Amino acid sequence: MARNKFDVDEVLETPFDARHLKRSLKYAARYKGKIAAAMILSTLAAIIGLLSPLIVQNAVDNYMGSTEDIPKLLLSGGGVLLCIIVSVLLTKKRSELMTEAGQNIVYDIRKDLFEHLQKLSFDYYDSRPHGKILTRIINYINSLADLMTNGLVNLVLEVFNLIFITIFMFIVSWQLALVTLCGLPIYFAVMMLIKNKQRKAWQRVSNKSSNLAAYQHENIVGAKIAQMFVREEENEEIHDRLAKAYRKDWMSAVRWSNLVWPSTDVVGIIVSAAIYAVGLFGFRGTLTLGTILAMTDYTARFWQPLMNLSNLMNTVINAVAYLERIFEMMDEPIDVHDIKNAKEMPIIRGDVHFENVTFAYEEGINILENLSFDVKAGQSIALVGPTGAGKTTIVNLISRFYNLNDGIVRIDDSDISQVTLKSLRSQMGIMLQDSFIFSGTLLDNIRYGRLDATLEECRAACRIVGIDDYIMSQKDGYNTIVRERGGGLSQGQKQLIAFARTIVADPKILVLDEATSSIDAKTERDLQNALNHLLKGRTSFIIAHRLSTIRNCDRIMYVSNKGITESGTHEELMRKRGDYFKLYTAQSE
Numbered sequence: 001m002a003r004n005k006f007d008v009d010e011v012l013e014t015p016f017d018a019r020h021l022k023r024s025l026k027y028a029a030r031y032k033g034k035i036a037a038a039m040i041l042s043t044l045a046a047i048i049g050l051l052s053p054l055i056v057q058n059a060v061d062n063y064m065g066s067t068e069d070i071p072k073l074l075l076s077g078g079g080v081l082l083c084i085i086v087s088v089l090l091t092k093k094r095s096e097l098m099t100e101a102g103q104n105i106v107y108d109i110r111k112d113l114f115e116h117l118q119k120l121s122f123d124y125y126d127s128r129p130h131g132k133i134l135t136r137i138i139n140y141i142n143s144l145a146d147l148m149t150n151g152l153v154n155l156v157l158e159v160f161n162l163i164f165i166t167i168f169m170f171i172v173s174w175q176l177a178l179v180t181l182c183g184l185p186i187y188f189a190v191m192m193l194i195k196n197k198q199r200k201a202w203q204r205v206s207n208k209s210s211n212l213a214a215y216q217h218e219n220i221v222g223a224k225i226a227q228m229f230v231r232e233e234e235n236e237e238i239h240d241r242l243a244k245a246y247r248k249d250w251m252s253a254v255r256w257s258n259l260v261w262p263s264t265d266v267v268g269i270i271v272s273a274a275i276y277a278v279g280l281f282g283f284r285g286t287l288t289l290g291t292i293l294a295m296t297d298y299t300a301r302f303w304q305p306l307m308n309l310s311n312l313m314n315t316v317i318n319a320v321a322y323l324e325r326i327f328e329m330m331d332e333p334i335d336v337h338d339i340k341n342a343k344e345m346p347i348i349r350g351d352v353h354f355e356n357v358t359f360a361y362e363e364g365i366n367i368l369e370n371l372s373f374d375v376k377a378g379q380s381i382a383l384v385g386p387t388g389a390g391k392t393t394i395v396n397l398i399s400r401f402y403n404l405n406d407g408i409v410r411i412d413d414s415d416i417s418q419v420t421l422k423s424l425r426s427q428m429g430i431m432l433q434d435s436f437i438f439s440g441t442l443l444d445n446i447r448y449g450r451l452d453a454t455l456e457e458c459r460a461a462c463r464i465v466g467i468d469d470y471i472m473s474q475k476d477g478y479n480t481i482v483r484e485r486g487g488g489l490s491q492g493q494k495q496l497i498a499f500a501r502t503i504v505a506d507p508k509i510l511v512l513d514e515a516t517s518s519i520d521a522k523t524e525r526d527l528q529n530a531l532n533h534l535l536k537g538r539t540s541f542i543i544a545h546r547l548s549t550i551r552n553c554d555r556i557m558y559v560s561n562k563g564i565t566e567s568g569t570h571e572e573l574m575r576k577r578g579d580y581f582k583l584y585t586a587q588s589e
């Protein structure tokens with residue numbers, strides 16, 4: 001999927017691909033025991049269910065007309081009842097087995113998909129609406145679950161029904177059975193026509209539903225901004241457009257689907273008429289009344305599974321379209337991954353070297369070009385400069401969140417593209433510009449990066465950043481529940497929690513991207529003193545727009561669109577009277 005937006009369909013309609021079905025069967029194969037048991041039960045239920053017309057045929061032809069045979073007639077009635085009861089019980093057990101197998105299959109697919117999603121690079125998430133990702137992992141998989149449980153159960157049942165009805169029809173009268181089968185070619189021809197149109201129509205529906213979800217998701221997340229800018233009417237219009245497109249495609253898909261039933265009906269009626277004609281006139285005298293009665297029963301039952309199967313075909317066609325999306329996501333290449341035989345990153349001392357690094361988010365637009373600099377272990381480095389210059393980009397590259405277009409980033413003596421991501425990132429502490437808080441307790445959030453951190457360690461980190469008092473003043477203290485994205489906390493509090501989270505992870509290299517931008521001046525000053533203690537012995541990269549906070553860094557690098565244009569201590573750069581000087585004096589004024 002290329003860069004995508006809510007009003008852009010994801011992919012063009014693709015031809016029906018049986019490989020997706022095959023691949024999902026691999027998942028099904030893990031539960032073959034349960035599925036086999038369900039199939040055996042289906043077979044038994046189908047056979048037993050189909051015995052009753054035979055019993056009726058026998059009763060009508062042999063026991064009618066004589067009072068002596070009344071007990072035999074009653075026995076036949078009892079037999080029919082027994083058949084129904086046993087068949088229902090077997091069907092119930094079979095449904096349970098298939099539901100279990102189906103849910104297990106979907107669980108496995110869901111698990112694999114989520115595992116893969118967690119590994120996809122920043123670039124993947126930068127490039128598409130999150131609503132579309134959500135649609136795939138929720139809606140598409142739910143539809144699949146529906147197919148795997150109800151759909152597969154019915155599919156198996158109906159196929160067995162069809163086979164056994166055919167066998168029983170041949171037992172009762174092979175001539176009339178042949179008449180019924182003559183209807184099949186007509187039926188298949190009609191279905192082939194409808195099926196193709198229907199598949200394409202459902203693919204369009206899934207695209208439109210995904211577009212709609214993307215827009216809705218974006219607007220739920222941005223609901224407050226929409227209200228601030230009084231955008232409700234415009235947003236409703238856009239939503240309306242997307243919802244109408246969805247409705248239109250849905251209606252067109254349903255129109256094709258709705259053709260399946262009447263077409264089956266028409267073929268069924270024609271064949272039934274032929275059976276009556278042939279049975280009553282063609283074989284007058286040779287076929288008993290019981291035979292014709294049993295045969296009409298079987299014929300009626302013959303079209304039922306066929307109708308259900310063609311209906312099920314909808315679900316299968318839908319599911320294949322969804323499977324396509326799900327597997328496409330599962331196959332999405334992981335851009336940033338461990339190379340073959342990647343080494344473990346040794347314990348980091350903290351030297352960082354950029355060697356002629358060139359990097360672009362999008363082909364052809366270089367954000368960094370031939371950037372080189374060296375940082376000694378334990379140094380604190382400040383990155384300052386105008387908005388959009390590339391400061392966040394530089395620090396993102398140290399943790400290898402993106403691959404370089406050219407050049408090397410080295411930590412100590414290791415090229416970071418040659419070591420495992422886990423061993424690299426677990427030694428880095430990064431605090432991003434927007435501090436993301438997960439729903440759960442404050443404690444959960446603080447020890448997010450090091451699950452074995454004790455409460456005391458977490459409190460120590462919170463004391464450093466100065467939020468321990470606030471947390472302890474809460475009724476539930478560290479067990480206070482925070483809502484999604486940190487709802488219920490102020491911006492500054494969120495930043496302090498995220499800060500504590502980074503400290504608890506005890507990283508070898510610390511990256512603070514606008515870590516204190518939302519915090520009041522006094523708290524910031526207190527934090528600064530605590531930080532000095534924390535930063536000792538650790539390499540740190542600090543990005544800040546408020547220059548007073550980075551004055552004491554070992555080195556300040558001025559990042560502009562042209563790369564790093566100035567580098568030195570605060571005093572050196574002030575003497576130089578260049579860009580940093582201008583920025584600093586502008587702020588002091």
Ligand SMILES: Nc1ncnc2c1ncn2[C@@H]1O[C@H](COP(=O)(O)OP(=O)(O)OP(=O)(O)O)[C@@H](O)[C@H]1O
Nearest residue numbers: 126361362367386387388389390391392393394433
């Ligand atoms: N995910 C992305 N995809 C494409 N372009 C991006 C992406 N992230 C950043 N950019 C572009 O790269 C450039 C550098 O962005 P970066 O976030 O590194 O700037 P910054 O110096 O951190 O700015 P600020 O001070 O505003 O945080 C900007 O021009 C930005 O538009």
Ligand SMILES: [Mg+2]
Nearest residue numbers: 391392433513
């Ligand atoms: Mg930034």
